[in-house]
Amino acid sequence: MAKQASAQKVTIVALVENEPGVLNRVASLFRRRAFNIDSLTVGRTHRAHVSRMTIRVDAGPEYAKRIATNLQKLVNVIDVRVLDNEPHIERDLALIKVRSDDTDSRNTITEICDRYPARIVDIGPKVAIIEMVGTEEIIETFIDEVRAVGIVEMIRTGVVSMGRGIRIHDADITRRDLARVAAQSPNGNGRIV
Amino acid sequence: MRLKGSEIIMECLLKEGVHVMFGYPGGAILPTYDAMAKYEDRLHHVLVRHEQGASHMADGYARATGEVGVCIATSGPGATNLVTGLATAMMDSSPIVAITGQVPIPAIGSDAFQETDVTGVTLPVTKHNYLVTDVRDLAYIMKEAFHIARTGRPGPVLVDVPKDVQNAETEFVYPEGDIVLPGYSPPARAHERELDGALQLIAEAERPIILAGHGILMSGAMQEVRELAERAQIPVSLTLLGKGAMPEEHPLVIGMMGMHGEATSNLAIQEADLLIALGMRFDDRVTGNLKTYAPNARKIHVDIDRSELNKNVKADVGIAGDLKTVLRQLLPRLQPKSHVAWIQQIRDWLEDSSERDILNYETPGILLTAQVVNDIWKLTGGDAITVTDVGQHQMLEAQYYPHQRPSTLLTSGGLGTMGFGFPAAIGAKFGKPEEEIWAIVGDGGFQMTLCEMATAVQENINVNIAIINNNFLGMVRQWQELFFEKRYQATPMVNPDFCKLADAYGIPNRYVTRREDIEEAVRFAQSIDGPTLIEFVVEKEEMVYPMVPAGADLHDMKRRPKPGEA
Ligand SMILES: Cc1ncc(C[n+]2csc(CCOP(=O)(O)OP(=O)(O)O)c2C)c(N)n1
Ligand SMILES: [Mg+2]
Numbered sequence: 001m002a003k004q005a006s007a008q009k010v011t012i013v014a015l016v017e018n019e020p021g022v023l024n025r026v027a028s029l030f031r032r033r034a035f036n037i038d039s040l041t042v043g044r045t046h047r048a049h050v051s052r053m054t055i056r057v058d059a060g061p062e063y064a065k066r067i068a069t070n071l072q073k074l075v076n077v078i079d080v081r082v083l084d085n086e087p088h089i090e091r092d093l094a095l096i097k098v099r100s101d102d103t104d105s106r107n108t109i110t111e112i113c114d115r116y117p118a119r120i121v122d123i124g125p126k127v128a129i130i131e132m133v134g135t136e137e138i139i140e141t142f143i144d145e146v147r148a149v150g151i152v153e154m155i156r157t158g159v160v161s162m163g164r165g166i167r168i169h170d171a172d173i174t175r176r177d178l179a180r181v182a183a184q185s186p187n188g189n190g191r192i193v
Numbered sequence: 194m195r196l197k198g199s200e201i202i203m204e205c206l207l208k209e210g211v212h213v214m215f216g217y218p219g220g221a222i223l224p225t226y227d228a229m230a231k232y233e234d235r236l237h238h239v240l241v242r243h244e245q246g247a248s249h250m251a252d253g254y255a256r257a258t259g260e261v262g263v264c265i266a267t268s269g270p271g272a273t274n275l276v277t278g279l280a281t282a283m284m285d286s287s288p289i290v291a292i293t294g295q296v297p298i299p300a301i302g303s304d305a306f307q308e309t310d311v312t313g314v315t316l317p318v319t320k321h322n323y324l325v326t327d328v329r330d331l332a333y334i335m336k337e338a339f340h341i342a343r344t345g346r347p348g349p350v351l352v353d354v355p356k357d358v359q360n361a362e363t364e365f366v367y368p369e370g371d372i373v374l375p376g377y378s379p380p381a382r383a384h385e386r387e388l389d390g391a392l393q394l395i396a397e398a399e400r401p402i403i404l405a406g407h408g409i410l411m412s413g414a415m416q417e418v419r420e421l422a423e424r425a426q427i428p429v430s431l432t433l434l435g436k437g438a439m440p441e442e443h444p445l446v447i448g449m450m451g452m453h454g455e456a457t458s459n460l461a462i463q464e465a466d467l468l469i470a471l472g473m474r475f476d477d478r479v480t481g482n483l484k485t486y487a488p489n490a491r492k493i494h495v496d497i498d499r500s501e502l503n504k505n506v507k508a509d510v511g512i513a514g515d516l517k518t519v520l521r522q523l524l525p526r527l528q529p530k531s532h533v534a535w536i537q538q539i540r541d542w543l544e545d546s547s548e549r550d551i552l553n554y555e556t557p558g559i560l561l562t563a564q565v566v567n568d569i570w571k572l573t574g575g576d577a578i579t580v581t582d583v584g585q586h587q588m589l590e591a592q593y594y595p596h597q598r599p600s601t602l603l604t605s606g607g608l609g610t611m612g613f614g615f616p617a618a619i620g621a622k623f624g625k626p627e628e629e630i631w632a633i634v635g636d637g638g639f640q641m642t643l644c645e646m647a648t649a650v651q652e653n654i655n656v657n658i659a660i661i662n663n664n665f666l667g668m669v670r671q672w673q674e675l676f677f678e679k680r681y682q683a684t685p686m687v688n689p690d691f692c693k694l695a696d697a698y699g700i701p702n703r704y705v706t707r708r709e710d711i712e713e714a715v716r717f718a719q720s721i722d723g724p725t726l727i728e729f730v731v732e733k734e735e736m737v738y739p740m741v742p743a744g745a746d747l748h749d750m751k752r753r754p755k756p757g758e759a
Contacts, residue, residue, distance in 0.1 A: 021324075025316065038416050062503075069500040075321045075341060078376040173375035181686065 009038065009136075010064035011083040011090065011161045012055040015171045016047065017076040025074050026053065035067050049078035050078065050171055054090075054160045056136075058170055078171045090161040092136045095121075096143065099150035100128040108149050116142050127152060135159075196365040198328045198358045199228035202292060205335035206236060208367055211263050213237045213254070213623045215247040219267025221307060222294030224359035224400055239623070239652055242644035244271050246616040249280020249642070250291040253617030255282070256603045257578060258624035259411070261342050262289040269307030272353070275313060277610060279349045280318040284607025285434060286407065288347035290338050291319075297357040298326060311353045320348030327362035333368045340372045345379030346498040347411060379497055380513040383522055391469075391493045392512040392526055398467035398491075400535045401427045404450065404479075407434035407606075408472015408496060408516050410599045411702070415439065417520035419473060427531045428539055430458035432473050433591055434606045441595035447539055451479035453588040456739045456750055457542040462487050463748040464538075470494045472516050475505040476607065496521050549738070549753045552593075556732075562586050562661050564708055565729045566593040569631060569659060572715040577629040578603065578621055582614030582638030585667035587646035588737045590633050612641030618656045619649055629719070636662040636688050646698040649724035657718040658700075658726040660691050663733050671736055675751070695726040702726040 016022050023042055030037055031136050038056040045052050061084045068080045100106050100123060109128055113120055116138065122129040132142050136159050143151070163169060196204065202225055206214065216238060218226045229238055232648050242245040244266045251262030272293040282289050296305040312324045321341050323334050331354070338350040383391075416440055422429050422445045426456050429439050430450040439446050448455025450462060459481075462468065468490045474481070475643065480486045483505060494501075494508035495516055502511035512519055547553070551563045566589050569577075579594055580603040581587040587604055596602050603621055605613040618632035639660050649656055666684040673681055695702035701721050703714035705728065718725040738753035 021312070024313075066500070066504070069502075072376075073498070073500055076375050126421060171375060188366050 008060055009060065010057045011088065011159070012057060012064055012068055012071070013079060013083060013161060013169060014053040014055065014071055014080045015045070015078040015169065016042075016051050016053060017078060017173065018051045021067055023078045025076060026071065029070060029074065030067075033070060036046055037067075041158040043160065045170075047170075047172065049173055051063050056159050079169070079172060081163075081169055083163055086160050086167070086177070087164040089164060090135055091161050092135055092139050092159045093157040094130075094132045094139050094143070095155050096130045096132065096146060096151055097127050097153035098130060098146055099126070099152060101126050102126070105149050105186070109146070112142070112145050112149075113115075116143060131193070194365050195362050197224070197228065197360060197362050198325075198331050198354065199225040200231070200334050200337065201328070201331045201363070201365050201650045202354065202359070203228050203236060204365060204367065205332055206263060207232070208336075208704060209261065209339045211236065211261070213239060214263040214265055215239045215241055215250040215254075215267030215620065216613055217247060217267070217271060219271045219294065219307070221268035221296055221356045222265065222271070222292075222359075224356060225265070225292070225294065225354070238265075239619075239648065241616070243642065243649050244274030244647065245277050245612065246619075246642050246645045248275045248289065249281065249610075249613050249616035250470075250620030250623070251291070252278060252282045252287045252613075253580060253620030254533075254624040255287045255289050255347075255620075256285075256617070257600055257621035259600065260624070261287070261339055262287075262620060262624075265292045265296045266288060267307065268311070269309045270390045272311040273309055275351075276315060277612075279315055279351065279607050281608045281610040281613055282349040283318045283320065283604065286347050286411065287349070288342040289349045290342050291349060292749070293351060293353050294359070295324065295353045295355040298355045299357075301355065311351065315351050318349070319351050320346075322351040322353065324353045325355065325358050327370070328358050328363045331358065331363075332365060336368050337372055337374065341374075341377065345377070352605040353522065354733045359604055379515070380491045380499060381515050381518050383495075383512045383514050383519045385469045387510060387512045388523055388526065391512065391523060394491050394493055394510060395425055395469070396530070399532060400465045400533065401425070401467040401469060402461050402465045403427050403429045404432065404462070404468055404470040404473050405429050405435040405438040406432045406471060406473025409435060409438040412459065412472060412497070412516035413578070414471075414517035414520055415599055417517055417524060418525055419443070420524055421469075421520060421527065423528055424524075426471065426532050426536065428461060428536065430454070430461065432476075432479055432606070433604060435473060436591065436602045437596045437599035440597040442597060447543065449591055451476075452481070452741045452743070453592070453737050453739065454479070455570070455592075456546050456752060459538055459739070459741065459747045459750060460542050461539055462490070463746075465490045470506075470508075472496060472613045474498075477505075477743075480505065481741045481745055481749070485746040487747075493609075531599045548755050551753065554756060560706060560708055560729065560731045562589045562663070562729075562731050562735055563593045565659070565661060565711060565731060566633065567588050568711040569633070569715060570594040572712060573629055573631065575620070576603070577631050579612050579626060579631045579633055580604070580618035580621055582632075582634040583609045583668075583735050584635040584638060585663070585671060585735065586633055586635045586661040588668075592737075611635075611638035614636070615639060615656075615658060616642050618658075619645060619652075619654055622654050622656050630657065632656055632658045634658065634660055635667060636660055636664065636686060637666045639691075640688075643694070644724075646700055646724065650699050655722055656724050658724065660726065661731055662691065662728050663731050663735065664688060665733055668737070670734070671740075674734070674736070675740070676742070678679075691726065691728040692754060699725050700724045702728070704728050704730070706730045
């Protein structure tokens with residue numbers, strides 16, 4: 001499936017069952033449908049059995065919708081939303097190890113970090129680690145500035161997103177182990193509740 | 194009731210109404226085979242000769258009955274042999290449940306003997322799959338597996354059961370009641386505004402056409418489609434798998450569409466101002482070049498799988514829902530219409546097609562596949578279940594054996610799996626013992642799964658095998674003739690003597706080289722209550738027309754010249 005030409009980035013949020021193999025199923029889907037994705041993050045939610053994926057797609061909303069309908073077909077995917085025009089918060093986290101082996105570099109790092117939501121979380125005679133949290137764009141700008149000092153190592157988590165306001169994206173699903181307990185309870189009716 | 198995992202599998206199969214399963218034993222599934230003894234009177238196991246055969250039999254059973262077919266295999270090579278059958282079932286939305294043995298849980302991941310990551314291997318070719326890691330999960334996983342296989346857009350589901358789980362005991366309580374799968378709810382109904390949209394497009398159309406697909410059969414919406422077509426006077430074109438959605442003798446049915454479809458269907462699609470696509474998915478074999486496909490038409494697309502909408506062809510009205518339900522919502526509001534000029538135009542095209550019909554040619558001394566198929570059609574009263582393999586004979590069966598009833602042509606459409614026909618026919622016969630079953634297969638494809646002749650004999654299953662022997666991988670040869678200047682690379686075949694082979698298996702058989710001998714051979718096959726085989730030796734270089742070359746415009750068909758024109 002050809003990717004549509006578009007400079008836009010669209011965010012897809014998927015609630016998935018917290019079961020082994022689910023990430024594999026999602027990755028396999030993207031691979032076999034030749035979906036081009038920009039980033040994918042998975043993390044836990046406040047519900048033990050629900051994980052949440054944030055998928056960034058470097059394409060238009062039509063394309064994102066196609067990905068969403070295909071994702072929804074996976075049995076372990078509970079609910080999918082495309083955050084398109086909907087106002088939402090998004091955050092990326094970067095750990096950036098930079099050179100800090102002279103006064104100059106240390107001063108520059110401190111000065112840049114003061115202007116961004118960034119913190120120096122580790123500093124030694126040779127290198128320092130900066131933690132930077134923000135939107136993808138601001139992190140990119142930040143990185144551009146730091147690059148001059150000398151980046152030696154870096155990792156970004158990828159974007160996580162959440163819609164603003166009272167549109168809640170949550171799923172109170174049945175716990176699988178409850179189903180199992182019900183199924184084997186000697187006097188229960190064995191119903192999967 | 195305390196039961197072993199292996200017994201729980203049997204109990205669950207019985208609860209699902211299963212009475213036959215197709216399989217092959219081996220170390221990792223042995224406990225389950227051992228449990229079968231206790232259930233023998235209610236659950237018949239068919240011993241195949243290759244696990245691929247088991248998966249196609251389960252598929253044939255499912256396609257013939259609409260119920261879930263079951264196949265079973267051991268770990269490693271047994272399971273990997275199922276893969277082609279699973280992929281075939283996946284592409285054609287056929288509900289099957291495959292049960293595979295797996296090495297014991299502690300051995301998983303250690304490259305143990307006959308260990309294969311079967312859930313990994315089958316991930317892209319199943320609708321869903323499971324690795325059972327606790328015997329207490331087995332009952333509800335089995336129940337979920339059947340539910341997922343048969344509901345929504347049906348498909349294959351695999352349950353991988355480690356040997357120690359088969360041996361472990363637990364209290365068995367079958368999970369009664371509904372299954373709640375939070376992430377699984379196939380769409381059912383159309384929204385009002387979607388219905389409004391569809392009705393308006395139908396009302397405005399002057400040259401509408403219904404594209405009738407497999408989904409109609411699976412939803413059981415034959416009557417509703419017929420009502421729609423008749424009330425609004427809309428011609429109906431069928432996909433290969435949609436055959437039987439409406440009787441082919443119905444005056445509004447204008448034949449199959451696509452690469453080897455009826456020319457009239459393809460022309461009508463290109464001229465239409467409205468396509469009403471019902472339970473079909475605009476496969477490239479039916480659309481040809483998408484850029485020039487149905488350029489004048491608006492599109493209504495109804496499918497139970499939302500992801501099919503706007504995948505290949507953009508829909509003006511796309512409805513995700515169960516066809517029968519959606520059509521029942523639509524029909525009460527549908528106004529009668531007529532399209533006299535449009536239908537006249539279509540009749541003219543059909544007239545032109547029939548002049549080119551190969552059956553109208555004199556072919557002295559030559560036996561043609563089209564003639565064989567058409568004679569089998571006559572001699573079976575047009576009422577048999579035919580199961581084809583893949584190739585020229587498949588397309589010619591679709592052209593020359595009109596089907597009146599749903600689920601009477603079983604064929605591998607989406608994957609085009611050679612070797613499907615014969616085992617699928619055996620499976621179909623288990624599902625429909627009262628029906629006359631013909632496996633119409635090519636000399637190439639038959640050789641991929643002919644070992645199942647032994648299965649047919651062991652089960653004394655009444656399947657008639659018609660081998661269309663052109664001594665060629667005919668369909669590939671056709672492409673070589675048309676697009677590779679007749680360089681017949683790796684398509685001519687030196688074949689075994691199929692009749693002697695049948696003799697070796699103990700299968701009564703006939704050898705036919707002349708048209709006048711077809712009837713006797715078919716009658717002979719029909720008279721025998723057990724497997725039979727007829728080898729039809731046909732013209733080597735027959736062509737299937739019309740043909741839309743891959744990727745060409747749908748109207749850009751290679752057609753058989755009219756008599757006198759050639
Ligand atoms: C498993 C598999 N391998 C290869 C093909 C490619 N293929 C499509 S049709 C065909 C020729 C089939 O020959 P035969 O069974 O003799 O049927 P015929 O076309 O001659 O009627 C081949 C090789 C296929 N469809 N399936
Ligand atoms: Mg052949």
